Amino acid sequence: MTDVRCRVLASDIGHQTPDNNMKIAVIKYNSGNVQSVLYALERLGAHADLTDDPEVIRAADKVVFPGQGEASTAMKYLKARKLDQLISEIKQPFLGVCLGLQLLCEHSEENDTECLGIFPVKVKRFIPENSQEFKVPHVGWNELENLVDNPLLKDLPANPFVYYVHSFYAELSELTIAQTHYIHDFSAILHRNNFYAIQAHPEKSGLVGEKLLSNFLSI
Amino acid sequence: MLTKRIIPCLDIKEGRTVKGVNFVELRDAGDPVELAKIYSDEGADELVFLDITATVDKRKTLADLVSKVAKAINIPFTVGGGISTVEDVKVLLNAGADKISINSSAVKNPQIINEMAAEFGSQCIVVAIDTRNVDGIDFVHTHGGRQATLLKTQEWAQEVCDRGAGEILLTSMDHDGTKAGFSNELLAEISSALSIPVIASGGAGTMAHFKDVFTFGKADAALAASIFHFKEIGIPELKTYLSDSEISIRI
Numbered sequence: 001m002t003d004v005r006c007r008v009l010a011s012d013i014g015h016q017t018p019d020n021n022m023k024i025a026v027i028k029y030n031s032g033n034v035q036s037v038l039y040a041l042e043r044l045g046a047h048a049d050l051t052d053d054p055e056v057i058r059a060a061d062k063v064v065f066p067g068q069g070e071a072s073t074a075m076k077y078l079k080a081r082k083l084d085q086l087i088s089e090i091k092q093p094f095l096g097v098c099l100g101l102q103l104l105c106e107h108s109e110e111n112d113t114e115c116l117g118i119f120p121v122k123v124k125r126f127i128p129e130n131s132q133e134f135k136v137p138h139v140g141w142n143e144l145e146n147l148v149d150n151p152l153l154k155d156l157p158a159n160p161f162v163y164y165v166h167s168f169y170a171e172l173s174e175l176t177i178a179q180t181h182y183i184h185d186f187s188a189i190l191h192r193n194n195f196y197a198i199q200a201h202p203e204k205s206g207l208v209g210e211k212l213l214s215n216f217l218s219i
Numbered sequence: 220m221l222t223k224r225i226i227p228c229l230d231i232k233e234g235r236t237v238k239g240v241n242f243v244e245l246r247d248a249g250d251p252v253e254l255a256k257i258y259s260d261e262g263a264d265e266l267v268f269l270d271i272t273a274t275v276d277k278r279k280t281l282a283d284l285v286s287k288v289a290k291a292i293n294i295p296f297t298v299g300g301g302i303s304t305v306e307d308v309k310v311l312l313n314a315g316a317d318k319i320s321i322n323s324s325a326v327k328n329p330q331i332i333n334e335m336a337a338e339f340g341s342q343c344i345v346v347a348i349d350t351r352n353v354d355g356i357d358f359v360h361t362h363g364g365r366q367a368t369l370l371k372t373q374e375w376a377q378e379v380c381d382r383g384a385g386e387i388l389l390t391s392m393d394h395d396g397t398k399a400g401f402s403n404e405l406l407a408e409i410s411s412a413l414s415i416p417v418i419a420s421g422g423a424g425t426m427a428h429f430k431d432v433f434t435f436g437k438a439d440a441a442l443a444a445s446i447f448h449f450k451e452i453g454i455p456e457l458k459t460y461l462s463d464s465e466i467s468i469r470i
Contacts (some may be wrong), residue, residue, distance in 0.1 A: 035315040039290050069340055128414075135439065137342055137385065139416050141264055141469040142221045161469040162221065165294055165342045165385075182221055203318065204295045211387070 004135050013107060022217065024048035027087075030069070030077045037066045037097065040203035042175070044214050054086050062217060063090055064196055066203075067099030069166070072111035084116055093219045096197035099191060103166055105122050110168050117194050119169035121173045137167040142200075144178040144188050152189065152196050152215050153178060160208040162188070162200035170199065222435045222469045223461070224264035224440035225454060226418060227447040231270045231300070234284055236448065242355070252287050258447070259292045261454040264469060266292070267409040267442060268340035269378070270300030270362075277301060283316045289315025297345055299388075303331070304434035305338050312339060317442050320345040320388060323361040326368055326375075329382060333369060336383030345418075350405065351392040357405055362392060376409045387413065388442065390420040398424025398446070410437040426452060426460045433466050 026037055026048045032051060041048045041064075046059045047057060048064065056065060065087070067074060078084045085096070087104075096104045103115050108123035114122070128134035141161040158201040162180075169186035172179060180199070190197045196216060202209035229236045229251050236251045257267055268288070285298055297313050300419030301416050308319050325332050325346050335344045349364045350357050351370040357372035376387055387407060391402035401422045410417040416439035419432045423443035432438045446452045462468045 034314060036289055036317065038246050039315060040293060043293065068342065135414055135416050138221065139386065140224050140439070204293065206293050210293060
């Protein structure tokens, strides 16, 4: 019998401690629990500011765009504070998480919402073919597959597990750098220029999630 | 492939972990933060903290504990026990909890499920249902399973789903503490009828019981306490067993 603990811990998922002077801005908006993103960055030895101040966001070395909640409410909030425009002008490494990924796409079926359009990708609702087998939301640990060679995915084990909680997904596209299968394949991670986005919650995905975040901080 | 979840439950009283047989006799099983970290390192998929403290300072003590746990662990966790208002939920989510679970307060005021789901999203609202079979009919019970209600379990499960619960945590009081296996028949009936995930609780005694609850019981996740706390079953060996038994499991 294989020792599971060895397989989990021996996957050699190390991470580098980030530069202490690195400025990380976590965009503050009306989304759900962002505290765990801040704690996850702290566990990596990084300090992040939760802020909606455009100057602080512009001056940061890295920007994280977390999120839980509903797309149209979030977009209204961002537009009212002109954060939509600010985000599209950001040149530093930028990481969207969960709803953050969906808002970076072109359009979401969630209340027919026009999103930021960084990724020319559509966000759709999961429709189970068989409600006994597939429940919505997609909750729990699922695999990242078809990982491409990308700095965000550096040194990850094959088909690593990440934690998901979502009812909407981004379609596969040329910008997909990892996919997950639930009902069908969808974009697990997207990348375009300085913009990266993860549908799962890296802050809650154990050592794999820590590695994704530490890779992002090293970009 | 989406995997079945293994969830250790930590019963908390005044900041310490306890677990009673049939919720009556309490035994101290350690420091919650330390235990949480061990479980997370061993491969637990999620954790549940159930606070059974009855003092006035409860809310603040619980928020402090949630914040300590959130700082220390990197897997999702749910907090339950005496949560009855939107404000209670806000405090715990802000302290770093991923989900909250409500039980008696939802029975007393079902509308609170709609309010909490609208405010924070269904994904973080777990409704716990304690059920007991009385003369062949499954009824919802409250107050740690001591108080019967007139709600039929299957109907209440459907109602909480319709009101916006994100998951159901179903505890069979007939099975809890017996170590004779989960309530698979009832679980399968409810899990098949609902569009949201069902977490099974009550009755885990052997590794085969977990296999059964994922196959016959159609559960999406299985929760247990004392068998993990007293190391009767280790999470790594359990996950290996389930994986070898062709259950989809995160390893």
